[in-house]
Amino acid sequence: MEILMILTGGIIITVAVYLLMTRSILRVVFGIIMLSHGVHLLILTLAGLEEGAPPLLTENADAYTDPLPQALILTAIVISFGVTAFLLVLAYQTNKAHDSDDLEELRGNADE
Amino acid sequence: MSNLLLLPVLVPFLAGAVLILLRNHPLIQRVSSAVIMTVMLLISIQLLYTITTGGILTVELGNWSPPFGIVLVGDMFASMMVLLTSIVGLACLFFSFQTMARIREKFFFYPFYFFLLTGVNGSFLTGDLFNLFVFFEVMLISSFILIVFGGTPYQLRESYKYVVINVFASGLFLVAIAFIYGATGTLNMAHIAVQVAEMEQQGVINVAAILLLIVFGMKGALFPLYFWLPKSYYGPPAAIAALFGGLLTKVGIYAIIRTFTLIFVHDTAFTHNIILALAGLTMFFGVLGAVSQFDFKRILSYHIISQVGYMVMGLGLFTPLALAGAIYYIAHHIIVKSALFLFAGATQKITGTTDLKKMSGLLKTHPALAWLFFISAISLAGIPPLSGFFSKFALILSGVEEGRYIIVAVSLLVGLLTLFSMMKIFIYVFWGGPSLKRSDYAHIKLLPLLAPIIPLVALTITLGLFAEPIFVFSEGVAAEILDPSIYIDAVLEE
Amino acid sequence: MKTNFVMLHTVTRIVSFIILSFSVYLFFAGHNAPGGGFIGGLMMAGALVLLYVSFDMDRIKKVLPIDYTQMIGLGLIIAILTGLNSLVFGDPFLTQYFDYFQWPFMGEVELTTALPFDLGIFLVVVGVALLSILTIAEDVS
Numbered sequence: 001m002e003i004l005m006i007l008t009g010g011i012i013i014t015v016a017v018y019l020l021m022t023r024s025i026l027r028v029v030f031g032i033i034m035l036s037h038g039v040h041l042l043i044l045t046l047a048g049l050e051e052g053a054p055p056l057l058t059e060n061a062d063a064y065t066d067p068l069p070q071a072l073i074l075t076a077i078v079i080s081f082g083v084t085a086f087l088l089v090l091a092y093q094t095n096k097a098h099d100s101d102d103l104e105e106l107r108g109n110a111d112e
Numbered sequence: 113m114s115n116l117l118l119l120p121v122l123v124p125f126l127a128g129a130v131l132i133l134l135r136n137h138p139l140i141q142r143v144s145s146a147v148i149m150t151v152m153l154l155i156s157i158q159l160l161y162t163i164t165t166g167g168i169l170t171v172e173l174g175n176w177s178p179p180f181g182i183v184l185v186g187d188m189f190a191s192m193m194v195l196l197t198s199i200v201g202l203a204c205l206f207f208s209f210q211t212m213a214r215i216r217e218k219f220f221f222y223p224f225y226f227f228l229l230t231g232v233n234g235s236f237l238t239g240d241l242f243n244l245f246v247f248f249e250v251m252l253i254s255s256f257i258l259i260v261f262g263g264t265p266y267q268l269r270e271s272y273k274y275v276v277i278n279v280f281a282s283g284l285f286l287v288a289i290a291f292i293y294g295a296t297g298t299l300n301m302a303h304i305a306v307q308v309a310e311m312e313q314q315g316v317i318n319v320a321a322i323l324l325l326i327v328f329g330m331k332g333a334l335f336p337l338y339f340w341l342p343k344s345y346y347g348p349p350a351a352i353a354a355l356f357g358g359l360l361t362k363v364g365i366y367a368i369i370r371t372f373t374l375i376f377v378h379d380t381a382f383t384h385n386i387i388l389a390l391a392g393l394t395m396f397f398g399v400l401g402a403v404s405q406f407d408f409k410r411i412l413s414y415h416i417i418s419q420v421g422y423m424v425m426g427l428g429l430f431t432p433l434a435l436a437g438a439i440y441y442i443a444h445h446i447i448v449k450s451a452l453f454l455f456a457g458a459t460q461k462i463t464g465t466t467d468l469k470k471m472s473g474l475l476k477t478h479p480a481l482a483w484l485f486f487i488s489a490i491s492l493a494g495i496p497p498l499s500g501f502f503s504k505f506a507l508i509l510s511g512v513e514e515g516r517y518i519i520v521a522v523s524l525l526v527g528l529l530t531l532f533s534m535m536k537i538f539i540y541v542f543w544g545g546p547s548l549k550r551s552d553y554a555h556i557k558l559l560p561l562l563a564p565i566i567p568l569v570a571l572t573i574t575l576g577l578f579a580e581p582i583f584v585f586s587e588g589v590a591a592e593i594l595d596p597s598i599y600i601d602a603v604l605e606e
Numbered sequence: 607m608k609t610n611f612v613m614l615h616t617v618t619r620i621v622s623f624i625i626l627s628f629s630v631y632l633f634f635a636g637h638n639a640p641g642g643g644f645i646g647g648l649m650m651a652g653a654l655v656l657l658y659v660s661f662d663m664d665r666i667k668k669v670l671p672i673d674y675t676q677m678i679g680l681g682l683i684i685a686i687l688t689g690l691n692s693l694v695f696g697d698p699f700l701t702q703y704f705d706y707f708q709w710p711f712m713g714e715v716e717l718t719t720a721l722p723f724d725l726g727i728f729l730v731v732v733g734v735a736l737l738s739i740l741t742i743a744e745d746v747s
Contacts, residue, residue, distance in 0.1 A: 039286045046294035079249045085738035094272045097265040132679030174700040
């Protein structure tokens with residue numbers, strides 16, 4: 001199970017890196033979103049997966065998964081939600097101000 | 113337990129929240145933010161005094177005892193950084209009253225200014241690795257909004273890159289946290305340090321150490337990862353650029369010093385030599401960038417990079433003297449760099465440009481500005497008796513003692529090139545025939561512009577003249593962070 | 607061209623109320639079960655966005671004259687002040703207190719100081735989500 005999860009995380013991060021390296025301003029944002037998903041999966045896996053153990057619901061549970069990684073992931077999701085919202089607005093405004101979504105044209109070497 | 117430690121984080125946070133509601137009342141916003149900032153300065157002085165005399169303070173948030181809950185830890189290093197934050201924050205706030213366009217005040221400048229300070233102070237004071245991530249994000253999200261302030265096409269373009277780089281670094285930060293949590297099963301920094309010391313498998317920890325070095329290096333503008341800095345710091349208004357230039361990279365450096373003196377001390381031959389090499393490359397390439405530029409703000413931005421190298425050099429040498437020098441250097445740098453960025457803002461306000469080739473002769477028209485700038489510039493370059501000299505001296509002396517002659521040679525060369533590029537600014541901007549007519553600048557009152565900068569310049573002179581007691585203080589700080597058991601005992605055993 | 611989305615309007619009228627009440631349920635369930643301020647807030651933001659999408663923006667603005675930035679500020683203040691009240695009792699920031707009360711008709715109810723804190727989170731999440739969506743949506747130039 002761990003192997004599968006690690007591989008999935010790896011594939012997601014690969015996709016994210018690929019998207020980050022594209023020239024489209026919007027795809028880079030998608031890359032960031034994918035990256036955060038891959039990393040969240042990695043946190044869950046590295047903290048240890050328990051088979052057949054539910055989340056901690058009552059005080060006298062025999063088996064339970066560690067709730068801390070879940071709390072960490074929830075926090076990280078909240079943060080990436082805020083950042084993504086901001087990044088989308090910024091990408092939109094940048095696109096509008098420069099009339100281009102091609103990062104090659106947005107390098108800005110001309111005005112140095 | 114002391115709730116005094118909470119105030120540097122809570123006061124700006126609450127202030128920011130209240131100021132959101134007051135967006136349509138610029139005067140109330142200005143007055144209240146000035147009052148709050150002054151209160152914060154007093155709080156941080158009190159905090160530094162309490163901690164220096166009474167030892168490390170800790171607060172367990174929500175009454176959950178460590179290592180299960182989040183702790184805030186204030187040691188001398190952290191409280192010194194909090195004090196510096198308040199000083200720079202106050203100066204930049206007053207400068208922004210003079211220069212910030214009135215329309216911008218409506219777009220939540222002050223709330224995000226305070227949220228930024230919340231994030232910065234929180235990063236200094238937290239004792240939990242994941243909480244450090246959260247405060248980093250608070251700081252970064254506010255910095256994203258402040259850096260795009262004004263929304264010129266240039267700013268939008270460069271902030272986009274700044275945001276993407278930083279969000280990517282945050283992703284790597286989470287990976288490092290996952291590694292550390294998987295290996296040690298804890299996130300409390302003191303507890304991690306205990307676990308790491310007992311662990312047999314050092315490979316995983318080294319991986320996490322390098323990942324964290326990359327993350328903090330990206331935020332702190334270390335050698336291969338500094339490329340985003342000069343362009344993005346060029347865009348925003350001077351008050352914001354000064355705050356960023358003085359503070360934000362130093363939060364990354366603080367995190368590097370904190371983690372690499374507390375947690376990753378088991379394999380210094382590996383980690384700290386990498387850090388030392390990075391330090392040399394950072395200062396060298398940073399100063400080369402500065403030498404090649406002809407723009408006031410860009411030269412200063414490249415100097416941030418080269419000086420980050422000095423601070424990290426202190427960590428790489430890893431002796432008490434070198435760390436004391438690095439800490440002294442951080443204090444000196446935060447103050448002087450902010451002052452210089454404010455000077456750039458003042459000259460921009462007077463001449464309307466930051467291009468060195470378009471300015472000249474300000475020495476005749478604005479002598480006070482010129483000489484104050486001169487003091488800060490030679491302080492940055494490290495001329496005695498100003499503060500830059502003593503910190504660099506300690507670093508270089510320690511390098512010679514350790515026999516690391518290459519880094520010593522590089523830092524001396526970089527010091528020379530720093531002096532050269534600061535003098536380039538001085539010659540271009542202040543010497544020569546006046547480029548401005550009297551009518552161009554007569555309406556700009558110089559005194560309100562200079563008033564926030566003068567205390568910073570006075571501080572750099574004071575830091576230089578009273579080098580003895582301040583160096584003793586830095587040595588105290590260095591001794592405290594070089595002995596992780598003090599920190600660990602304060603957090604885990606109450 | 608003004609089109610009349612009968613299906614969308616009819617469905618929205620029913621569905622949005624289901625989502626809104628579910629979001630309130632999630633918000634209150636959050637203390638000991640899955641749910642909470644963030645999830646409830648996102649759910650409520652979803653319902654409001656559905657309203658904005660199916661009816662036009664000006665009409666919803668008339669019905670819901672809410673300034674979302676003020677909402678964010680208010681939420682933050684509520685959350686911080688809830689954390690601060692523990693300082694009155696000399697405990698560290700964010701210490702949680704709870705007790706059980708007998709209420710008429712409802713029997714025993716657990717009240718905690720985490721609830722107003724979560725309310726603050728709820729307001730902030732709704733505010734941030736709608737603010738960022740409306741910022742882009744309003745910009746039709």
